[in-house]
Amino acid sequence: MKMLLLCSLALLLSLVSGSNVVAQNETAIVIWQVTGFDVAANVQQVERSLSAVATLNATNVGRSPGRTFTVRLNPKASVKTASVGGAVSTFRISTDTRGDLQRVEIALPTAVPPGSSVAVTLTYVLPAESNNGLAAISPVASQFLPLSFWYPMPNTAYTVRGADVAPFHLSVNLPSVISSGVEKTTAGSASFEQTLSGQPFFVHGDWDRVEGSGEGKSVTVFLAKGAPSDERKQAEVLITQVGVARAFCASLFGPAPDVPVRLVSVRRGAGFSDGGTVLVDEATFRRPKLDAATALSVAEAVTRIWLGGQTPIRGEGSGALRDGLVRFIATLILEKQFGRDAAEAELLRSRLAYMAVARRDGPLSQSNQLDSTYFGSVPNRGAMVWRLVDHRIGREAFVNALRTALQAGKSNQDGFTLAGFRTALIERGGESLKLLLDQQLDQIVDTDLLVGLPQQRGADWVSALRNLGATDVSVSVIATTDRGEQLSVEATVPARNFGEAVFKTSARIVKVEVDPDKFYPQLDFANDAVPRTRDLPDGLAQASSLLGAQDYLKAEAVARELLATAPRLQEARILLARSLLGQNRVDDAEKLFRAILDQSLPTAAAMAWAYLGLGEISLKKGQAAEAAKLFNDAVHAGGDYSSSLAARAARIRAEAAANSAPPIDESARTFIAQLGLAITSGKKSELESRVLSGELVKFVNGIVGTQPEIWEMRVLRTEQFEANLLVVDVGIRAKQLGQEGTGTAVLSLTRTPSGLKLSGVDLFEVR
Secondary structure, three states: OOHHHHHHHHHHHHHHHHHHHHHHHHHOOOEEEEEEEEEEEEOOOOOOOOEEEEEEEEEEEEOOOOEEEEEEEEEEEEEEEEEOOEEEOOOEEEEOOOOOEEEEEEEEEEEEEEOOEEEEEEEEEEEOOOOOEEEOOOOOOOEEOOOOOOOOOOOOOOOOOOOOOOOEEEEEEOOOEOOOOOEEEEOOOOEEEEEEEEEOEEEEEOOOEEEEEEEOEEEEEEEEEEOOOHHHHHHHHHHHHHHHHHHHHHHHHHOOOOOOOOEEOHHHHOOEEEEEEEEEEHHHHHHOOHHHHHHHHHHHHHHHHHHHHOEEEEOOHHHHHHHHHHHHHHHHHHHHHHOOOHHHHHHHHHHHHHHOOHOOOOOHHOOOOOOOOOOHHHHHEEEEEEHHHHHHHHHHHHHHHHHHHHHHHHHHOOOHHHHHHHHHHHHHHHHHHHHHHHHHHHHOOOOOOOEEEOOOEEEEEEEEEEOOOOEEEEEEEEEEEEEOEEEEEEOOOEEEEEEEEEOOOOOOOOEEEOOOOOOOOOOOOOOOOOOOOOOOOOOHHHHHHHHHHHOOOHHHHHHHHHHHHHHOOOOHHHHHHHHHOOOOOHHHHHHHHHHHOOOOOOHHHHHHHHHHHHHHHHOOOOOOHHHHHHHHHHHHHHOOOHHHHHHHHHHHHHHHHHOOOOOOOOOOOHHHHHHHHHHOOOOOOHOOEEEEEOOOOHHHHHHOOOOEEEEEEEEEEEEEEEEEEEEEEEEEEEEEEEEEEEEEEEEEEEEEEEEEEEEEEEEEOOO
């Protein structure tokens, strides 16, 4: 008994000791919050590196004194010195397991107590071995975006708190540099002062400016040098959209911050935005009309001026605000400017993107950009969650809660947080909304709503409902009668249980759908209706396969079935039109193709396929010149790989038939001949001398590693896109490793002070 008592006492002491350790660990937290960045960047073209001096002003917002200051940086960066408050300090390098980044731990001369600040400076050099969308050094276009981790930061996008944001000062030793904030340019260099919370970045190039204003504020579109007048018209369309988005956000959140908006035409990195600057795919300005993805991107960029810029977004689950809430607001902007159909089409695309990752998704409040599902889930499912909350408590209550949380975020160091927004929402929605938020934000999605075949019960019709998820749902259920009438009832289906929808009608019900507006994120949307509808992703894949096999009748049937389920699914409309054209039902196909182009916001791919289809119809009618023009529009739409490949080949055929082929640029013809000789020479230096610095590194190494016996290129067409950019269609005959192949490719050639250089292989189809 004595031994038993001693063992029990020892166990109790160990438990108490363990509790003390946990308590000490919970209080011994140091959290550095950046309050300002000051970065001086020196781009060294010859060395292909960026040398930088970065000073971070940060406050200890944790609960324990800070004795070290740790930042994350690109793993290829070479840190030269570190200093604290101007005094040289020691530092230790290690690898951060989150994202394989470089972890730099800097010793502080004295402990920094909670609430106090420190200024830490690093000097370092970052090589840029090959160019990509995040980091590039080129004689014609250089850029460094935050996800290249080109500057040091304590917190990154790979943590649930999100990356550090703060006002910044940025200077770059290059002319024609664009970042965000107020520009202060001097000869040969540029600097920017950003008073909103943001992340340092810059892009460098050669642009023409199109000035405008939106809601009384400055808007500048930077087009590639030498852009034609049609591109300027598209720039003006985007300026108008910025004005609408600004006015909408001002009506929700208050007056717009005094920050210039810049839309920058780029070849890589499109979609990035911060502090009022958004990078836009250069193909956007060549399209005959604005496409859906660009409209959404611009709306999100303007929204972020308030959400994240004027009030910083911080804390755990920040992605649900930075990406999910912003996406929801941007969709409201699209509805305001382009109508309900455009917004519904965007919601459908968002739902389809989420369906691809739904069964392996994690909790929204714990997501970060290292998660493989992040970009499929957080912007899309996040927007669905906020749309559901908005529907549950009403727009006025939702907006008032958002304003309250934003205002609170301005007046304290925590900023706009998911926790603060939840509190503001629960104050208006009560306990039932708290339960909904807990499930939607903190749990994985397990909701799956099913509906049964309608059965007549006396004078009523009844459909059984089932909820496979762990949370009660309150939804609308719509029934369609044999006379085409629609009846709607509200139903509550308990968690992991059954419910029913009762329709007061004597007419026969032929279709029932639960949650027709698709407010709830679900694992499966295909079982929401009876008779059961075809799964949209599977149906699109099947119709595409049937079209490729030239089984046009079956492809038509599947496409029509998809459109019966989702009338706004542009991909299904294109597949239907192409299947009708394959059956030579020209008039029906033409009506569909034109209807797609008449939509307020078609996707780039839908535009490309519609112009391609109309061009083929014109060829059938013997109108080669009109066909060539339509094929040209299809090329400029910049759709997917397949449409671009088909449109370019068709354009060349139509121009030959119409005897309207543009003259071939002789400098390009000469360069292509020299490039072919360099490829077959087997000399890396010969090939590299004809490629723009930092571009196509893998292509060059691959060609040199397997030296072709034959590589003949014939110029089929050249097109001047910009003052310094030539795009060349070439036919290729090659023999490599004993295998012969023929085909086509599309090469981008850039004019530099030392002559033409190969800067991109946009399409390559040699078999």
